[in-house]
Amino acid sequence: MPKLLLIHHTPSPHMQEMFEAVVAGATDPEIQGVELVRRAALAVTASDVLEADGYLLGTPANLGYMSGALKHAFDTFYYPCLDSTRGRPYAMYMHGNQGTEGAERGVENITTGLGWEKAAAAVLVSGPPSKQDVERCWELGATLAAQLMP
Known part of the structure; x- marks a missing residue:
C-alpha cells in the first residue's frame, strides 16, 4: 500500500487548522489504498522518508524562513x-x-536538491486561514493522496 508521509511543525492554532484540513483531505473515504503517516518534524526519521511514496510538508514561516523544526528534519x-x-x-x-516567500524558497531549494517533484501548488496563508484557505488545504491533502492511489 502506498504511503503518504506528512511531515509537519504545528505550533499554533492556525497551523493546527491547516494540518487538520490536510489530514481530512488525505484521508477522504473516496481515496482508497493509501496510508497517511503523520510525523512531527522533530520526530521524523530517514527510515520514515525512505518508506514513503510521497510527502506533504507543513511549516510556519518564521522570520522569513521555514521553521527550525522542518529545517532540522531536512538536515x-x-x-x-x-x-x-x-x-x-x-x-x-x-x-x-x-x-x-523566504520559507517557500527554502523548502523548494531543499526539495529540488532531493530531486522531489512538486505535485501541487503550495498553500500559502498569511493571517488567520479563511474558509477558502482551509478548503485549499483539504484539496492539497486529497490531491497528493489521490496521486498515490494504486
Missing part, C-alpha cells in the same frame, strides 16, 4: 535519502504572519 534525512527518493511527489502548506 536529519537529506543525505541518507538523497539518492533513494528522487522523483517522488511532494506538496507543502505554510502559514506566516509576515509573508512566506
Whole structure:
C-alpha cells in the first residue's frame, strides 16, 4: 500500500487548522489504498522518508524562513535519502504572519536538491486561514493522496 508521509511543525492554532484540513483531505473515504503517516518534524526519521511514496510538508514561516523544526528534519534525512527518493511527489502548506516567500524558497531549494517533484501548488496563508484557505488545504491533502492511489 502506498504511503503518504506528512511531515509537519504545528505550533499554533492556525497551523493546527491547516494540518487538520490536510489530514481530512488525505484521508477522504473516496481515496482508497493509501496510508497517511503523520510525523512531527522533530520526530521524523530517514527510515520514515525512505518508506514513503510521497510527502506533504507543513511549516510556519518564521522570520522569513521555514521553521527550525522542518529545517532540522531536512538536515536529519537529506543525505541518507538523497539518492533513494528522487522523483517522488511532494506538496507543502505554510502559514506566516509576515509573508512566506523566504520559507517557500527554502523548502523548494531543499526539495529540488532531493530531486522531489512538486505535485501541487503550495498553500500559502498569511493571517488567520479563511474558509477558502482551509478548503485549499483539504484539496492539497486529497490531491497528493489521490496521486498515490494504486
